[in-house]
Amino acid sequence: xxxxxxxxxxxxxxxxxxxxxxxxxxxxxxxxxxxxxxxxxxxxxxxxxxxxxxxxxxxxxxxxxxxxxxxxxxxxxxxxxxxxxxxxxxxxxxxxxxxxxxxxxxxxxxxxxxxxxxxxxxxxxxxxxxxxxxxxxxxxxxxxxxxxxxxxxxxxxxxx
Amino acid sequence: xxxxxxxxxxxxxxxxxxxxxxxxxxxxxxxxxxxxxxxxxxxxxxxxxxxxxxxxxxxxxxxxxxxxxxxxxxxxxxxxxxxxxxxxxxxxxxxxxxxxxxxxxxxxxxxxxxxxxxxxxxxxxxxxxxxxxxxxxxxxxxxxxxxxxxxxxxxxxxxxxxxxxxx
Numbered sequence: 001x002x003x004x005x006x007x008x009x010x011x012x013x014x015x016x017x018x019x020x021x022x023x024x025x026x027x028x029x030x031x032x033x034x035x036x037x038x039x040x041x042x043x044x045x046x047x048x049x050x051x052x053x054x055x056x057x058x059x060x061x062x063x064x065x066x067x068x069x070x071x072x073x074x075x076x077x078x079x080x081x082x083x084x085x086x087x088x089x090x091x092x093x094x095x096x097x098x099x100x101x102x103x104x105x106x107x108x109x110x111x112x113x114x115x116x117x118x119x120x121x122x123x124x125x126x127x128x129x130x131x132x133x134x135x136x137x138x139x140x141x142x143x144x145x146x147x148x149x150x151x152x153x154x155x156x157x158x159x160x
Numbered sequence: 161x162x163x164x165x166x167x168x169x170x171x172x173x174x175x176x177x178x179x180x181x182x183x184x185x186x187x188x189x190x191x192x193x194x195x196x197x198x199x200x201x202x203x204x205x206x207x208x209x210x211x212x213x214x215x216x217x218x219x220x221x222x223x224x225x226x227x228x229x230x231x232x233x234x235x236x237x238x239x240x241x242x243x244x245x246x247x248x249x250x251x252x253x254x255x256x257x258x259x260x261x262x263x264x265x266x267x268x269x270x271x272x273x274x275x276x277x278x279x280x281x282x283x284x285x286x287x288x289x290x291x292x293x294x295x296x297x298x299x300x301x302x303x304x305x306x307x308x309x310x311x312x313x314x315x316x317x318x319x320x321x322x323x324x325x326x327x
Contacts (some may be wrong), residue, residue, distance in 0.1 A: 078317040079296065085320035113303055113312025114295070122322045 017156045024068070024094070025150040026056040028143060031067035031091060033084055036074025038101040038133050045136035057143050064090040069126075069146055071139070072119045075103035075110045085122055096149070098142045099125045102132040165242050166191065169211055176206055192234075192247040200250050201260040204235065208265050213237040213246065216266035221252075221276045225306045230254040231280055235262070257282040279304035 034042055045052055052058045061067040064087045076084060088097070099119050102108035105128045107117035119125060126149060127142040170191060174181060180196040180203075195203055207213040218236040229251035237246045252259060261284040263269045273284045274293040281302040284290060292299065296317060301308055 078319065082320045085322070112310060113308070113317075116319065117311075122319045124322075 017154065020155040021151050021153075024155065025147040028055070028057050028069050028096070028146055028150070029059045029061045029067045030057055030143075031064055031070040031087065032060050032062070033070055033072045033087065034074060035072070035076055035080060036103065038073035038104070041133045041136055042071055042073045042100065042139060045139040050136040050140060052140065052143070055140065055143050055147070064088075065092060067091055068094070069096040069098060069143070070123075071098045071100050071142075072104040072123070072125075073100040075108060076116045076119050077114050078116055079114075081116050081119075081122055084119070088123060094155075096126045096146050097123050098127045098129065098139075098146065099123075100129045100139060100142070101134050102130065105130070108132060162243070166244060169242070169244060169246070172211065173203075173206075177203065190245040190247060192249060194249045194251070197250045197252065197259065200248070201262065203248065204237075204262045204265055207237055207246070207248070211239065212241050213239045213244075215240055216262070216268045216272075217245075219262075219269055219272035219276060221280045221282060221304075223280065223304060223306045228253070231257060231282055233259060233276060233282060252282055258285050259283075260285050261287040263287055278302075281305070 030042075030046075032039065032042060044050060046058060046060055057069075068091075070084075070088060070091065072084065088095070097119075099105045103110055103115070104119050105125075107115055109132070111117070116122070127145045129138045129142050131138055170184065173193065177195060177199065180199045181193060182196065183194040185192040185194075215238040216235065217238050219233065220236075221231055221233045224230055224232060231252040231254070232249055233252055235248040237248065238244070239246075250259065257280070259282060261269065261273060263273065263284075264286070270287070270289070271293060273287055274289070274291060276282050277284065277287075277290055278292045278294050279302060291297065295303070299317065301313060301316065303312070
């Protein structure tokens with residue numbers, strides 16, 4: 001089947017909304033916030049074996065201005081939380097957040113006075129990854145969950 | 161660990177300190193000496209300058225949770241030339257937890273003593289920069305004391321505000 005049959009004269013119609021969501025969901029650039037051992041698994045997720053490029057998420061951006069999803073990997077202390085929140089506030093909307101591993105989700109085994117018992121105390125977390133440490137497949141799964149979330153929401157205001 | 165060198169050093173310390181040496185534990189691989197608080201700085205100087213313990217590996221404290229001599233501060237000394245490790249221990253009282261600093265002998269004591277101050281509230285007289293090292297400057301408690309709750313005091317450390325800057 002030639003492309004001409006589908007594309008006609010080289011045009012096709014869609015909605016702006018669908019096009020925006022398609023573009024956004026297939027280019028979710030992570031902002032790595034590697035705080036502990038989970039960061040190593042996050043690197044493996046970006047590496048050649050797991051190939052995050054299949055999901056358009058291979059571009060780890062070390063500048064908050066260019067990233068879409070923050071992956072908080074590792075336990076977060078009260079002192080570090082202010083820096084994380086600052087980076088999060090510098091990220092442009094729309095943005096998403098993944099709490100990676102038991103420590104970022106709930107405090108994990110670090111049940112003590114210095115560690116924030118879950119980064120959702122000060123960040124709006126969209127996806128939690130269980131495990132200690134989670135395998136890179138779990139991070140891929142979380143990225144896919146974020147993609148699903150992007151595809152389900154409205155990216156543009158609908159006419160009422 | 162050459163036992164004869166260890167014995168020679170121990171004998172020198174015994175001769176030097178006399179009654180100021182309270183206890184010598186030798187059950188462990190390395191000798192642990194509990195000495196009088198008043199002679200701490202002199203003993204450290206003696207260890208460094210005459211016994212060639214040029215490396216202070218660690219300074220740490222424990223909370224014994226007793227009514228008298230509540231804290232103990234332990235100095236971990238290493239002689240690279242003799243290949244010996246010695247531990248010096250002093251008791252510190254709860255009412256006035258002050259010790260002389262050893263930063264003038266070993267620079268490595270600087271951060272270690274700051275850590276002991278941060279966690280136990282034991283102050284070091286003559287320390288060049290006695291500030292908290294791990295916890296925020298305005299933190300009011302000493303977390304490694306036994307009465308401090310495991311999960312801390314709620315609200316004692318601030319979390320960042322989670323309200324966005326714009327409406």
